[in-house]
Amino acid sequence: MDITLFLQQFLNGLSIGSAYAIFALGYTLIFSILGIINFAHGAIFTLGAYFTYALIGGAFGFSGLLANAALPVQLPFALALILGSTLAGFVGVAVERFAFRPLRRKGSDSLLTVVSSLGVAVVIVNVIQYLVGAESYTFPANIYGNLPASFNFGTVEKPVPIRSIQVVIFCVSVTILTILTYLINRTKYGKAMQAVAEDSTTASLLGINSDRFIVWTFFISSFIAGLAGSLVGSSVSIRPTFGIEFGLKGLAVIVLGGLGSIPGAVLGGFVIGLVEAFVPADYSGYKDAVAFGILFMMLLIRPQGLLGRRFVQKV
Amino acid sequence: MSADQKIDLTANHQILEIKNLSVNYGGIQALQNVDLIVNTGEVVTLIGANGAGKSTTLRAISRLVNPRNGQIYYNGRNITQCAAYQVVGFGIAHSPEGRRVLARQTVIDNLQLGAYIRSNQAKVKADINRQFEIFPRLAERRNQLAGTLSGGEQQMLAIARALMSRPKLLLLDEPSLGLAPAIVREIFSIIQNLRDTGVTILLIEQNATMALNIADRGYVLEAGRIILTGQAAELLNDQRVKSAYLG
Numbered sequence: 001m002d003i004t005l006f007l008q009q010f011l012n013g014l015s016i017g018s019a020y021a022i023f024a025l026g027y028t029l030i031f032s033i034l035g036i037i038n039f040a041h042g043a044i045f046t047l048g049a050y051f052t053y054a055l056i057g058g059a060f061g062f063s064g065l066l067a068n069a070a071l072p073v074q075l076p077f078a079l080a081l082i083l084g085s086t087l088a089g090f091v092g093v094a095v096e097r098f099a100f101r102p103l104r105r106k107g108s109d110s111l112l113t114v115v116s117s118l119g120v121a122v123v124i125v126n127v128i129q130y131l132v133g134a135e136s137y138t139f140p141a142n143i144y145g146n147l148p149a150s151f152n153f154g155t156v157e158k159p160v161p162i163r164s165i166q167v168v169i170f171c172v173s174v175t176i177l178t179i180l181t182y183l184i185n186r187t188k189y190g191k192a193m194q195a196v197a198e199d200s201t202t203a204s205l206l207g208i209n210s211d212r213f214i215v216w217t218f219f220i221s222s223f224i225a226g227l228a229g230s231l232v233g234s235s236v237s238i239r240p241t242f243g244i245e246f247g248l249k250g251l252a253v254i255v256l257g258g259l260g261s262i263p264g265a266v267l268g269g270f271v272i273g274l275v276e277a278f279v280p281a282d283y284s285g286y287k288d289a290v291a292f293g294i295l296f297m298m299l300l301i302r303p304q305g306l307l308g309r310r311f312v313q314k315v
Numbered sequence: 316m317s318a319d320q321k322i323d324l325t326a327n328h329q330i331l332e333i334k335n336l337s338v339n340y341g342g343i344q345a346l347q348n349v350d351l352i353v354n355t356g357e358v359v360t361l362i363g364a365n366g367a368g369k370s371t372t373l374r375a376i377s378r379l380v381n382p383r384n385g386q387i388y389y390n391g392r393n394i395t396q397c398a399a400y401q402v403v404g405f406g407i408a409h410s411p412e413g414r415r416v417l418a419r420q421t422v423i424d425n426l427q428l429g430a431y432i433r434s435n436q437a438k439v440k441a442d443i444n445r446q447f448e449i450f451p452r453l454a455e456r457r458n459q460l461a462g463t464l465s466g467g468e469q470q471m472l473a474i475a476r477a478l479m480s481r482p483k484l485l486l487l488d489e490p491s492l493g494l495a496p497a498i499v500r501e502i503f504s505i506i507q508n509l510r511d512t513g514v515t516i517l518l519i520e521q522n523a524t525m526a527l528n529i530a531d532r533g534y535v536l537e538a539g540r541i542i543l544t545g546q547a548a549e550l551l552n553d554q555r556v557k558s559a560y561l562g
Contacts, residue, residue, distance in 0.1 A: 194420060198420075201399075202415040204400045205409045
């Protein structure tokens with residue numbers, strides 16, 4: 001493989017990998033605090049993309065309840081991105097309130113909560129489809145304002161062009177990863193959140209209101225999902241189901257990295273992104289198979305994942 | 316009201332009063348009509364066999380379990396309906412059964428979280444240093460993950476963490492459990508020192524002799540009921556206590 005092609009695939013892999021990483025981080029945050037995989041995460045990713053699309057003034061098609069509707073406002077992409085992701089965050093809070101908390105209060109088996117979150121995913125996808133139809137929408141090409149269509153990471157003779165959106169995805173994702181890592185590991189509230197994740201009974205003895213941290217975790221996790229959805233959606237196109245595939249990919253990422261491990265989710269995201277990027281173009285239809293092939297191998301060889309810990313506890 | 320009466324009132328001030336408390340776990344009655352009083356400045360111990368309901372009593376005070384019947388008053392305030400996370404804010408700290416240190420966080424972080432409800436970081440820092448003076452072993456291991464500490468060190472951390480909230484009432488659940496005799500003595504002398512600094516203590520122990528030796532009063536719990544109560548010295552000499560718990 002020639003060096004410029006290698007570099008190009010590598011950078012593309014980093015970009016999509018960073019999106020996988022922040023998306024998977026959302027799964028991980030909820031998993032580490034509740035021990036439950038939130039299957040609605042992929043649907044919220046989709047929803048965030050639709051919110052952002054609507055807020056930049058994007059028009060919807062002819063089918064669905066809101067046929068031909070568009071918001072009267074046309075926000076700049078950056079603002080729409082933040083607002084759309086915030087709305088996704090609030091949806092996440094509602095999901096916790098209505099699909100998770102009632103079951104937790106009853107002390108239900110966590111499997112029931114998983115099924116409940118799966119139900120929420122189906123509802124969200126179908127509501128989107130009902131409102132704006134099943135067709136795909138593409139973000140306008142000019143949403144990045146003055147940014148050129150691509151950046152050249154090579155030389156003039158040997159160009160390595162990377163689409164601007166890929167660069168934006170990478171920068172935003174790395175920023176999010178940095179902020180979150182700081183919040184979780186360096187602040188009082190981050191440590192309190194870790195305490196809730198490790199042992200919510202003990203956390204409550206220390207005066208930590210677990211429910212409040214759980215709500216915040218859902219907000220942050222869903223905000224990031226919305227952000228990832230909007231960014232990835234703006235680079236391809238959005239359909240009501242596009243978060244489902246991404247959601248499954250996210251599962252591969254967290255199992256690869258180690259369930260519940262935050263650095264694991266990040267590492268897993270980059271690994272899957274890079275491996276996918278190096279699937280030869282002729283076999284690009286097998287990208288997903290590669291991701292899940294890795295997942296399968298991982299489960300056989302090292303079930304706790306790359307950075308996961310075995311659950312042993314001193315009594 | 317005369318000055319004498321005032322002094323008298325504070326001397327016998329009830330920091331904790333439990334009235335007619337019953338707790339059920341599923342179909343099993345863990346506590347039946349328990350009445351218990353702790354006065355400010357006292358060390359009160361609750362002794363009894365395994366499964367007698369000692370830990371359940373503390374868990375009820377900390378609002379980790381919901382009573383079926385009865386009330387819990389703290390400084391005259393009914394806290395029976397409060398949420399668990401509010402209790403430490405009232406001035407009650409609980410060093411729980413099995414220590415329950417946060418294994419994945421460092422010693423310092425555990426102590427800092429013990430002061431979660433406090434906002435003055437300078438004072439919190441000073442208090443952390445005070446804990447390190449009381450428990451020098453923790454100072455040596457300040458940056459170590461709590462899960463890597465020995466059992467005795469974890470117990471010290473659990474007590475130190477509870478103290479970080481500056482409690483008026485400290486609930487200690489089996490601080491001697493599973494520890495070597497030398498460490499047990501060390502921990503008991505620390506408990507005695509705490510009492511001298513004015514912390515009121517409700518202590519659960521299986522090691523009834525040691526507990527009664529440092530306590531003012533004691534309650535004996537059997538199958539969820541209080542069967543005996545009195546001054547610690549009296550209980551130490553009581554035939555029933557001797558045969559059942561002092562061995």
